[in-house]
Amino acid sequence: MAAMIGLAVTLILFPLAGCTLGRRSIGEAFLFGAGLTGSVLFIAGVVHVPLVIAMVLILIWGVGTAVWQLRRGSRPPSMSYPRLATMLMVLPFIALTFVAAITPLNDFDGRAFWVLKAKEIARERAIDGPSFKAVTLDPRKNHYPILIPLDGAVILGIAHDFDDRQLRWFYLGVLAALALLVRERIGRLVSPPAGAWCAALLVWIPQFSVEAEGGALSAYNDLAIAAFAAGAFFEVAEEVSPSATAKRRDFGAIRFGLWLAFLVLTKSEGLPFAMVFLAVGAFVFRKRITSSAIVAGIAAVALFIWRTRIPPGDEEDILRLLPTIPQKLHNVRAALTAFPRHMLLMPHWGLFWIAVIIAAALALRNDQRNATLAISVIAAMLAVYVLVYVATAWVVADLIAVTADRLLMHVIAPSLFLLALNARSR
Amino acid sequence: MSGRWLTRIAAALLFVSLAASTLPRLIALVNDARTLLPLPYEARRERQMGPWYVSIEKLRRELPPNEPVALITTRRDIDSAAFANYYLFPRHTKLFIGRNSYRNAAYDPTKPKTIAVATGNHVERITYDGLRDRELRSGTRVVSAPELSEPSTTFVLPLAASLDGPPPGTFVIEATLANPNPVPAEVRVTFWPKGLRRTIVIPPRTTTTYYDFVYQLFAIMNSGWMRVESSQPLRAAFYFANRGRGDATLMPNAAADATRIAPAPLHRDTKLFVINPKETRATVILNGESIPLDPHAFLSRPIETLPAVSGNVYAFVTTRELNGRTDFVWPQ
Numbered sequence: 001m002a003a004m005i006g007l008a009v010t011l012i013l014f015p016l017a018g019c020t021l022g023r024r025s026i027g028e029a030f031l032f033g034a035g036l037t038g039s040v041l042f043i044a045g046v047v048h049v050p051l052v053i054a055m056v057l058i059l060i061w062g063v064g065t066a067v068w069q070l071r072r073g074s075r076p077p078s079m080s081y082p083r084l085a086t087m088l089m090v091l092p093f094i095a096l097t098f099v100a101a102i103t104p105l106n107d108f109d110g111r112a113f114w115v116l117k118a119k120e121i122a123r124e125r126a127i128d129g130p131s132f133k134a135v136t137l138d139p140r141k142n143h144y145p146i147l148i149p150l151d152g153a154v155i156l157g158i159a160h161d162f163d164d165r166q167l168r169w170f171y172l173g174v175l176a177a178l179a180l181l182v183r184e185r186i187g188r189l190v191s192p193p194a195g196a197w198c199a200a201l202l203v204w205i206p207q208f209s210v211e212a213e214g215g216a217l218s219a220y221n222d223l224a225i226a227a228f229a230a231g232a233f234f235e236v237a238e239e240v241s242p243s244a245t246a247k248r249r250d251f252g253a254i255r256f257g258l259w260l261a262f263l264v265l266t267k268s269e270g271l272p273f274a275m276v277f278l279a280v281g282a283f284v285f286r287k288r289i290t291s292s293a294i295v296a297g298i299a300a301v302a303l304f305i306w307r308t309r310i311p312p313g314d315e316e317d318i319l320r321l322l323p324t325i326p327q328k329l330h331n332v333r334a335a336l337t338a339f340p341r342h343m344l345l346m347p348h349w350g351l352f353w354i355a356v357i358i359a360a361a362l363a364l365r366n367d368q369r370n371a372t373l374a375i376s377v378i379a380a381m382l383a384v385y386v387l388v389y390v391a392t393a394w395v396v397a398d399l400i401a402v403t404a405d406r407l408l409m410h411v412i413a414p415s416l417f418l419l420a421l422n423a424r425s426r
Numbered sequence: 427m428s429g430r431w432l433t434r435i436a437a438a439l440l441f442v443s444l445a446a447s448t449l450p451r452l453i454a455l456v457n458d459a460r461t462l463l464p465l466p467y468e469a470r471r472e473r474q475m476g477p478w479y480v481s482i483e484k485l486r487r488e489l490p491p492n493e494p495v496a497l498i499t500t501r502r503d504i505d506s507a508a509f510a511n512y513y514l515f516p517r518h519t520k521l522f523i524g525r526n527s528y529r530n531a532a533y534d535p536t537k538p539k540t541i542a543v544a545t546g547n548h549v550e551r552i553t554y555d556g557l558r559d560r561e562l563r564s565g566t567r568v569v570s571a572p573e574l575s576e577p578s579t580t581f582v583l584p585l586a587a588s589l590d591g592p593p594p595g596t597f598v599i600e601a602t603l604a605n606p607n608p609v610p611a612e613v614r615v616t617f618w619p620k621g622l623r624r625t626i627v628i629p630p631r632t633t634t635t636y637y638d639f640v641y642q643l644f645a646i647m648n649s650g651w652m653r654v655e656s657s658q659p660l661r662a663a664f665y666f667a668n669r670g671r672g673d674a675t676l677m678p679n680a681a682a683d684a685t686r687i688a689p690a691p692l693h694r695d696t697k698l699f700v701i702n703p704k705e706t707r708a709t710v711i712l713n714g715e716s717i718p719l720d721p722h723a724f725l726s727r728p729i730e731t732l733p734a735v736s737g738n739v740y741a742f743v744t745t746r747e748l749n750g751r752t753d754f755v756w757p758q
Contacts, residue, residue: 088441092448092452095452095453095455095456096452096455098456098459099455099456099458099459101459102459102460102462102463102470103455103458103459103462103470103474104467104470104471104474106474106475108505111508111509111512112505112508112509112512115512116511116512116515119515119516120515123516130518131518140508140521162515162516163467165467197437200441201437201440201441201444204441204444204445204448205444205448206444206447206448206451209448209452210448210451210452210455217455346443346447347447348447349444350440350443350444350446350447351439351440351443351444352440352443352444355436355440358436419440422433423433423437
């Protein structure tokens with residue numbers, strides 16, 4: 001029963017916070033709320049506003065907006081989805097919820113870095129407290145962005161309990177919210193059946209559902225990156241889509257910028273990912289991309305300011321490693337083959353990537369504009385990751401072995417979109 | 427077949443390929459959860475992580491919530507230390523790879539006094555001396571083929587120590603006691619000037635070895651001199667060894683008085699040692715100054731040059747070379 005507080009906070013707080021900038025579907029509201037809560041707390045921490053005060057303000061704002069919108073009776077447009085697809089989507093969640101409620105966290109990165117940071121922030125009520133300044137704790141991965149640990153700290157703080165059982169729901173919630181976002185957005189952009197089936201496929205991908213390192217039962221941040229990237233991708237896709245409503249388009253660039261800010265503050269890969277999105281988004285949003293860049297830029301600047309205040313850990317500084325690429329050309333072959341090899345790992349991905357590649361080829365013929373958008377995001381991001389593999393100071397084979405599948409998670413939304421495009425073209 | 431059906435078949439194939447991998451693992455996870463369900467939450471962690479987590483729970487019970495902890499581990503077991511750090515929260519921990527990195531932090535004000543050693547199998551609280559002993563025990567002795575003395579019943583070690591120098595200096599006495607007799611030898615070892623006494627028995631025709639004679643017998647880290655008395659003649663070798671550097675010096679038997687130290691090059695940290703191995707008071711004369719010594723006394727003094735020493739005592743000099751090796755200048 002103790003973990004029920006964490007469940008209640010997860011289910012109420014983040015969707016409420018997500019409604020602060022307009023009513024949206026529950027999945028999107030959860031992700032938007034998680035991103036917004038973490039980002040606002042992070043920036044509050046950087047400018048030394050007490051985190052508790054920032055949290056209370058978010059809560060008041062969230063509740064106020066929710067009440068106001070309920071009174072107005074504004075609701076996101078509802079769609080009807082195929083029952084079978086919905087049932088198939090729900091089934092793994094029933095099992096995963098049962099497992100998350102009972103089994104303790106037993107992953108690597110979650111315990112070694114992310115949840116530990118959440119506990120430290122919850123205890124110190126600061127993002128540059130003694131733990132981060134390495135006065136007392138070893139600064140392993142000290143410069144990792146901390147949006148998700150901040151969300152975790154909120155849950156731990158409200159629950160008055162530092163046990164990781166309080167956080168198990170959050171990560172499961174991110175997968176559920178991502179599935180709902182995929183269902184709703186692809187449903188709107190392509191067709192409700194396509195959205196429902198893509199969401200069902202997503203939750204049955206082993207890497208997302210049952211994989212011990214990176215899945216919904218772990219406390220890795222790759223799921224959150226995949227979700228925020230999905231949010232950003234769908235904003236661009238919606239902008240491209242002729243069916244998008246003019247009203248959504250008005251704030252599309254701002255929302256896009258917010259998703260990018262969430263990416264920047266969630267994981268180190270988020271910054272290059274945001275830059276790729278900005279480059280792609282510039283063709284779509286045109287002049288309005290400036291507002292997206294400003295929002296994402298604020299997050300990036302805040303991240304850099306925060307990093308200057310705390311000592312670095314043992315994380316790699318990829319920018320400094322880039323000039324060493326000429327000496328590491330022997331890594332090129334392993335880096336180039338990393339993703340194709342991992343895409344074919346059946347226990348992690350089934351036939352998913354084979355289907356995506358075929359779907360991409362077909363979609364290029366049938367819906368070139370949307371297909372190009374999705375392929376360019378996937379290709380650009382994987383190219384960035386290949387570059388990192390070449391430049392790394394780690395043993396490249398070891399790094400690929402532990403990261404490639406998780407990095408593939410990041411481009412799940414454009415990949416599912418390609419599958420969906422193919423369904424529409426038929 | 428229409429394109430619509432082709433799409434449906436492709437989607438079904440894709441779904442089956444995913445479910446074929448996910449479903450069995452999902453079922454296994456649910457079954458695992460069902461077996462854990464009747465247990466309290468901490469017991470579930472014990473079941474998941476085994477004895478390692480039990481050791482963490484024990485450590486948490488032993489330590490106050492605000493007690494900072496030095497987690498000492500090896501490169502191989504660094505993950506274990508990272509997880510120990512996680513489960514010891516809210517206790518502040520500081521990670522050290524090996525005993526020497528802990529020693530190197532001697533002047534770090536944040537260095538925790540409480541030590542826990544983290545391995546892949548368990549995490550446990552330990553004293554510094556215990557940690558050092560564990561490391562020395564698991565390593566190899568500096569001298570693999572000791573030069574044994576002629577049989578004798580009494581040995582006087584002019585210097586017996588279990589001490590740390592500047593890292594990685596780790597000083598020990600490596601002892602080898604061989605009993606060539608057909609009867610057991612009862613050996614009485616006395617560590618002076620503290621007067622600590624231990625009796626050990628060496629079975630007939632057996633050789634007993636010690637990697638850290640002083641600590642193994644008396645469980646202290648200290649220095650002094652030592653008298654070894656056996657009921658049977660023993661062949662023995664006692665080396666003053668620096669395990670950190672891997673060098674060793676054979677100790678002479680200082681049973682008789684000797685003070686005439688031959689001229690030798692002196693380097694740094696040079697010290698004169700004088701011991702009075704007798705049961706009566708003695709007097710040592712240092713550069714004309716007469717100094718009375720109690721029975722079993724152990725005197726050490728830093729020196730710049732070799733002094734003139736005389737008296738009914740045993741005197742010798744140690745000096746440290748630039749490379750860290752300790753040289754002994756014994757009396758003739």
